[in-house]
Amino acid sequence: MLGLTHLDRPFDYLVDTDQDADAKPGVRVRVRFAGRLVDGFLLERVAESDHPGKLGWLDRVVSAEPVLExxxxxxxxSVADRYAGTMSDVIRLAVPPRHARTEKETPRERSETPVTAPNTSGWHDYPAASSFLASMQSGHPRAVWQALPGEDWTSRLAELAATTVAAGRGAILVVPDQRDLERLERACAPLLGDRCVTLAGGLGPTARYRRWLAARRGSAQVVLGTRSAVFAPVRDLGLVAIWDDGDDSLNEPRAPYPHPREVAVLRSHQQRCALVIGGFARTTEAHSLVTAGWAHDLVADRSTIRARSARVLALSDADRRIARDPLARSARIPAVAFDAARAAVEADAPVLFSVPRRGYVPSLACSRCRAHARCxxxxxxLQLDASGAISCRWCGRGERAFRCAECGGTQIRALTTGARRTAEELGRAFAGVPVLTSGGSAIADDVPTGARIVVATPGAEPVAEGGYGAAVIVDTWAQLDRADLRAAEDAVRRWMAVGALLRPHADGGTLVIVADSQLAPVQAVIRWDPVGFADQEFAQRAELGFPPAVTMASVDGSSATISSFAQSVELPPGGEVLGPVPLPPGVRPPAGSADDLGGDVQRILLRVDRGAGRALTSALVAAQIRRNTHRDTGSIRVQVDPPTIG
Incomplete structure (x- = not known):
């Protein structure tokens, strides 16, 4: 467990007779390496070694619990090879730290009460679901599932898990965050009872290790959790399901940065288990599995989608109300949005306003030249709080006297209005209607029935019983204008998540997107066609040479360090080197973290055809080995298919 690339291989040690009974594959051990005692795992017992030199002795078996089976x-x-990392780094993500007292506890008995096959009528809206559920009994089907608007996705996943357990196998269900995990746990409890455990970062080390051991020992057959739960040691694994794989919360911040979706794909292939990647929208990575024929579509027919979705409006000159409103395209909340909100309030239904930023005024600009106000x-x-104080959103430094660096102007204007300021404005516009905000540290899980205004940031939208009567998505430019490859895909994902909370259009549900209706992301939501949009995005990525159509690796660090490293990588034929370019501060590792690269950070991209991906990762590992053995100075960060490509 040294974390050095040139030492990322098994080493042979002798086992004495006193340790023979406990020294089983998977146990934690202590060995002497380079004159000091280090932690390790016993991978395999063999009768003879092919090492020509003298072997050392195993110092001791730390625990007889085989945690790395x-x-x-x-x-x-496999994950280490896929992401050009070391196996020890992946093991740190997969196996929690040992808690000796918890290991000595008497394990709970596995429930012997058989789990009956659940009622799966909720899947009848998806024509291919019946064959998928049938093949789960004996095979390992793989599907990308597009949930219908208003779908109770937690119940559908719980039914899949119960179906798997009824067949005598285990399941892993992975969701982005704690809020989704709590909802999923409530849905699974009636069907699975104590056969189900949750794993999340918020648990203490004792509780986490106890639940992890319950899965390893077989007393828990279903594991629910956030990103690291995809490694859970569930016995006889029959299903891995990933919900909303495009959520940023699933991006692993620690080396080698594996994504749960890719880990689930590897695990499904190796352990012959079913795989479901679900969401209201679809990522290009998930769609690439379908286009390659490795996974199948699990979608509803168009008539069902139309019946379940809300009416979607955007800014279009063909709409008479917008054509008659000269300020429709310049107003932050146009008249058509207010009309939809008022209609919902009059029908005693809640209204949701989705705002991309929390706070009061989180973005400011110079009044004269409109340049962004910077610290x-x-x-x-720079940002403005409710008291009128100006401060930096990154470092928190106060700004007493603003002066524009571009034109020298001293006047400032709001560029983005946050959720708190929006709530104040809507409170005046809808006098007498309760206003609720959700976002940041104060996130509401649900809202009571009745007319009320809800202002929420993306991902913090509370669930309304019976659905919202209307929803308005404002400041869409903040999501679409990001200089990022995934900006449009992420916008569609967030907008569809809002649209899924609405009532069907037959019940008056209306979604207003304050953006030009001709934009491709807006059209995808109007048609409610995440599959078609993902197919379009995948085709564009293939034409431009971006993941997942190609394999790409990013190398971050100082200009001299990454240039030297890139030159040492022996790229496969047709490989390209792009950059270096300065890395935006928002993409850099946090200061003081293990990956802190200093102040002047740049990025180089290495690009090869998808079929040469394994050759690229091997070349990256070889270059890192040379770098370690030569003891090159300067920190770098290597990511394969990085989640953010500015």
Missing amino acids: PELAVLCR RSCHGP
Whole structure:
């Protein structure tokens, strides 16, 4: 467990007779390496070694609990190879730290009460679901599932897990965050009872290790959790399901940065288990599995989609109300949005306003030249709080006297209005109607029935019983104008998540997107066609040479360090080197973290055809080995298919 690339391989040690009974594959051990005692895992017992030199002795077996069983060890090795990392780094993500007292506790008995096959009538809206559920009994089907608007996705996943357990196998269900995990746990409890455990970062080390051991020992057959739960040691695994794989919360911040979706794909292939990647929208990575024929579509027919979706409006000159309103395209909340909100309030239904920023006025600009107002210390964006104080959103430094660096102007204007300021404005516009905000540290899980205004940031939208009567998505430019490859895809994902909370159009549900209706992301939501949009995005990525159509690796660090490293990588034929370019502060590792690269950070991209991906990762590992053995100075960060490509 040294974390060095040139030492990322098994080493042979002798086992004495006193340790023979406990020294089983998967146990934690202590060994002497380079003159000091280090932690390790026993991978395999062999009768003879092919090492020509003298072997050392195993110092001791730390615990007789085989926490890294062969199946999990093979998975960790595959993930390390996929992401050009070390197996020890992956094991740290997959196996929680030991808690000796918890290991000594008497394990709870596995429930012997058989789980009956659940009622799966909720899947009848998806024509291919019946064959998928039938093949789960004996095979390992793989599907990308597009949930219908208003779908109770937690119940559908719980039914899949119960179907798997009824067949005598285990399941892993992965969701982006704690809020989704709590909803999923409530849905699974009636069907699975104590056969189900949750794993999340918020648990203490004792509780987390106790639940992890319950899965390893077989007393828990279903594991629900956030991103690291995809490694859970569930026995006889029959299903892995990932919900909303495009959520940023699933991006692993620690090396080698594996995504749960890719880990689930590897695990499904190696352990012959079913795989479901679900969401209201679809990522290009998930769609690439369908286009390659490796996974199948699990979607409803168009008539069902139309019946379940809300009416979607956007800014279009063909709409008479917008054509008659000269300020429709310049107003933050046009008249058509207010009309939809008023109609919902009059029908005693809640209304949702989705605002991309929390706070009061989180983005400011010079009144004269409209240049972004930046901090003089760290160049971060300036913000305005409710008391009128101006400060930096990144470093928190106060700005007493603003002066524009571009034109010298001293006047400032709001560029983005946050959720708190929006709530104040809507409170005046809808006098007498309760206003609720959700976002940041104060997130509401649900809202009571009746007319009320809800202002929420993306991902913090509370669920309304019976659905919202109307929803308005404002400041769409903040999501679409980001200089990022995934900006449009992420906008569609967030907008569809809002649209899924609405009532069907037959019941008056209306979604207003304050953006030009001719934009491709807006059209995808109007048609409610995430599959078609993902197909279009995938075709564009293939034409431009971006993931997932190609394999790409990013190398971050100082200009001299990354240039030297890139030159040492022996790229496969047709490989390209792009850059270097400065790395935006928002993409950099946080200061003081293990990946802190200093102030002047740049990025180089290495690009090869998808079929040469394994060759690229091997070349990256070889270059890192040379770098370690030569003891090159300067920190770098290597990511394969990085989640953010500015």
